[in-house]
């Protein structure tokens with residue numbers, strides 16, 4: 001059964017990046033590559049990827065070794081953006097996320113789907129009831145402001161929690177709109 005997973009690192013106060021889209025605070029953290037929630041095991045189960053344009057442009061600016069994703073990748077944008085070098089399978093889309101989800105699920109052939117970020121894009125999938133899990137690696141950092149992890153009001157269920165080096169890693173099942181907001 002294909003699941004849509006929002007897998008990301010964030011700060012203890014719930015930011016993906018600082019207000020200038022810097023990830024310097026994250027990139028200097030140690031990580032145990034074989035440890036809980038490690039990227040290698042996660043990405044092996046992923047068949048398609050989706051991200052917003054800010055995240056895509058950050059990756060284009062920083063991926064000096066070429067495009068990192070071997071699987072089909074959708075970039076949500078209303079603009080004309082360049083493709084990465086080397087002609088990887090990157091597709092642009094805009095508007096409602098459900099048709100994108102359906103195309104991703106077909107391309108993934110039974111593997112899981114990864115929403116890389118940002119937080120509002122993950123929220124768009126959650127609003128449609130399409131998000132299954134949120135997997136976070138929480139860095140020992142606060143930023144006070146920046147790009148939010150998930151700018152919505154949702155109930156989640158904690159499935160698993162562990163430590164990886166200096167990170168708290170957690171898996172949450174998406175439940176739905178915050179109970180207090182239900183009519």
Ligand SMILES: NC(=O)c1ccc[n+]([C@@H]2O[C@H](COP(=O)([O-])OP(=O)(O)OC[C@H]3O[C@@H](n4cnc5c(N)ncnc54)[C@H](OP(=O)(O)O)[C@@H]3O)[C@@H](O)[C@H]2O)c1
Nearest residue numbers: 009016017021052053054055058076077078094095117118
């Ligand atoms: N900590 C981590 O592990 C981690 C993970 C992921 C991302 N990040 C960082 O966090 C930041 C996230 O940036 P962000 O919050 O701006 O989010 P984002 O999702 O990367 O980009 C948002 C932009 O995507 C486009 N977009 C989103 N949904 C769309 C839709 N349905 N249709 C058309 N276009 C759509 C819009 O831009 P346009 O239409 O103008 O193109 C929107 O302004 C970035 O700096 C990224 O590098 C960090």
